[in-house]
Amino acid sequence: MAEADVEALLIYGRAPGSENPPLLMNPPPDWTVKFFTKLGQRNLNVKLAPPVIAVRASDGTVLDPEMTLAEIGMLPYEMIEFRSAG
Amino acid sequence: MKTKSRAKQLYWKPSYVDLDAMYPPLASAGIHFDDWDAWDDPFNISYRQYIDVQAKKELGFHPVRDAFERYNGDQHVPARWYDGMKLAFPFLQTAEVAAGRAHARTARYAPAPALRAAAFYQSIDEMRHFQNHIYEMRTYNQADSGFDNWASWRDNHFSMGPARYIYEDLMNCDNIFESIIALNICVEVVFTNLIFVGIPSVGALNGDTAMAQEMLTTQSDETRHMAIGQSTLRTLLRDDRNVEQLQYWLDKWFWLQHRAVAGPVGLIPDYFAKRKYIPYQQMYQRYVIDNFIAGMVDDLAEFGLKQPRFLEDAKAELPDYSHTLYRTLFQYKNVLFNKMFVPDEHDMEFFTEGYPTFEANHGKFWDEVRAGDPKDLSQLPMLCQMCGMPCVFPVPERANVQCSMYENNAYWFCSNGCKYIFDHEPYRYAHRVTMERTLNGLDVPEIREKMGLAPGLGGLLTADKDI
Numbered sequence: 186m187a188e189a190d191v192e193a194l195l196i197y198g199r200a201p202g203s204e205n206p207p208l209l210m211n212p213p214p215d216w217t218v219k220f221f222t223k224l225g226q227r228n229l230n231v232k233l234a235p236p237v238i239a240v241r242a243s244d245g246t247v248l249d250p251e252m253t254l255a256e257i258g259m260l261p262y263e264m265i266e267f268r269s270a271g
Numbered sequence: 272m273k274t275k276s277r278a279k280q281l282y283w284k285p286s287y288v289d290l291d292a293m294y295p296p297l298a299s300a301g302i303h304f305d306d307w308d309a310w311d312d313p314f315n316i317s318y319r320q321y322i323d324v325q326a327k328k329e330l331g332f333h334p335v336r337d338a339f340e341r342y343n344g345d346q347h348v349p350a351r352w353y354d355g356m357k358l359a360f361p362f363l364q365t366a367e368v369a370a371g372r373a374h375a376r377t378a379r380y381a382p383a384p385a386l387r388a389a390a391f392y393q394s395i396d397e398m399r400h401f402q403n404h405i406y407e408m409r410t411y412n413q414a415d416s417g418f419d420n421w422a423s424w425r426d427n428h429f430s431m432g433p434a435r436y437i438y439e440d441l442m443n444c445d446n447i448f449e450s451i452i453a454l455n456i457c458v459e460v461v462f463t464n465l466i467f468v469g470i471p472s473v474g475a476l477n478g479d480t481a482m483a484q485e486m487l488t489t490q491s492d493e494t495r496h497m498a499i500g501q502s503t504l505r506t507l508l509r510d511d512r513n514v515e516q517l518q519y520w521l522d523k524w525f526w527l528q529h530r531a532v533a534g535p536v537g538l539i540p541d542y543f544a545k546r547k548y549i550p551y552q553q554m555y556q557r558y559v560i561d562n563f564i565a566g567m568v569d570d571l572a573e574f575g576l577k578q579p580r581f582l583e584d585a586k587a588e589l590p591d592y593s594h595t596l597y598r599t600l601f602q603y604k605n606v607l608f609n610k611m612f613v614p615d616e617h618d619m620e621f622f623t624e625g626y627p628t629f630e631a632n633h634g635k636f637w638d639e640v641r642a643g644d645p646k647d648l649s650q651l652p653m654l655c656q657m658c659g660m661p662c663v664f665p666v667p668e669r670a671n672v673q674c675s676m677y678e679n680n681a682y683w684f685c686s687n688g689c690k691y692i693f694d695h696e697p698y699r700y701a702h703r704v705t706m707e708r709t710l711n712g713l714d715v716p717e718i719r720e721k722m723g724l725a726p727g728l729g730g731l732l733t734a735d736k737d738i
Binding site for chain 1 (some may be wrong): 599602620636648650661662663669672674676679683713
């Protein structure tokens with residue numbers, strides 16, 4: 186994950202089914218959802234069976250993998266869940 | 272006779288200030304009662320009587336502690352026990368100090384004279400308790416390192432966050448009756464038998480006779496504290512207009528105390544006790560469900576009081592609570608001030624027998640640890656906005672993580688109970704900044720430095736000790 190700085194977002198990542206708790210991450214806003222999904226799993230020390238989808242945890246919306254994190258408009262401290270769609 | 276009768280009264284009408292200036296109505300806002308002067312204190316003792324009784328209690332504790340030190344009692348205590356006590360005592364200190372201050376406020380601001388007097392004694396009781404806890408840590412510090420900095424852990428370490436959140440909130444309640452329900456009912460009546468009767472049994476079994484005696488002398492004051500809570504609740508329930516408010520406080524503080532007390536306490540009999548007593552789940556059933564629910568809440572049903580709203584949630588997570596919390600702490604062992612250990616064969620046998628779902632829910636984690644996976648995590652977990660616990664319950668793989676949106680911000684909770692409380696009083700709890708946010712971006716050495724952890728603290732117990 187990127188170092189914490191003023192540019193980075195503050196987003197929790199979580200992989201339901203993983204033994205690890207949700208963790209706070211600092212991705213840059215220009216990362217795509219797809220890239221964050223890959224790096225987020227690494228940060229959570231989990232490898233889900235592909236295909237993996239990213240879900241906005243507060244309302245259950247499945248996020249478009251090609252959009253950037255800035256474009257999907259996450260509020261600070263919102264959470265993205267990584268789930269295996271297989 | 273008339274003079275003596277007047278002297279025994281607890282209330283004098285102020286002549287220089289208004290009654291409302293002396294006892295601001297805000298301190299009991301929303302609570303209805305006709306005649307505060309008629310409030311009854313079931314103990315109603317004089318200060319002289321109080322001091323005499325307390326002095327005898329002190330004489331029952333300190334010789335036991337002295338003997339423990341003099342005759343090397345620590346040699347009979349397994350190493351893991353001290354690491355449990357390192358977590359337990361700073362936590363207890365937070366609760367005792369908050370209780371003392373909460374009751375000092377009640378002694379000052381309660382509208383009922385008898386309640387002010389009873390709270391005054393309780394405030395002094397709590398000071399005795401936290402002073403004795405410090406004596407106890409002094410005794411421990413002769414056998415194991417890390418106790419000397421207990422005040423720093425209490426005030427700064429993330430693992431003590433739940434204690435700070437809950438007890439600092441408790442002692443700052445605007446309404447003194449909320450702090451009485453929170454403390455005298457939801458701590459004293461519900462949980463102190465578990466802490467100060469159940470846990471000493473485990474301590475004695477593990478050779479810690481000094482701690483067992485210290486807990487028992489603490490518990491000897493609780494009868495009086497419980498009476499304050501019970502008389503307050505019963506008295507206020509006589510007025511129907513109070514029922515809704517009292518029920519909310521009962522629902523709220525039962526859940527928060529379950530979260531704050533049940534977790535840390537459960538670690539002791541299940542993990543930090545090498546010689547086992549009974550599974551924590553059974554202790555909880557005996558001391559909390561049977562004593563409190565069957566013994567008190569059911570009795571008050573005729574006044575309209577119901578069981579705590581989240582009682583079933585609390586019961587449902589008991590098979591996993593201590594195991595989930597221990598696993599999570601194990602993942603952060605390098606940033607703790609106590610040491611952790613890998614449960615041995617005897618522990619696993621106890622868990623499997625006492626908790627039928629242990630193997631299915633937690634067995635794989637420990638199998639992988641034994642195979643060499645340290646399971647360490649470098650970042651703190653998401654912490655609950657309400658209670659400060661990690662959002663990992665009932666089990667990390669199926670954690671019930673809840674969200675509330677308030678003023679365009681996202682807030683996260685470890686349970687339905689914590690979300691319910693936040694949703695009722697978001698203005699009161701939204702300002703908290705959980706510690707994984709303040710420590711965000713720091714690696715393990717940086718977190719250790721921030722927490723003031725000296726080399727040698729945290730990590731794993733080594734095999735050269737009797738774990």
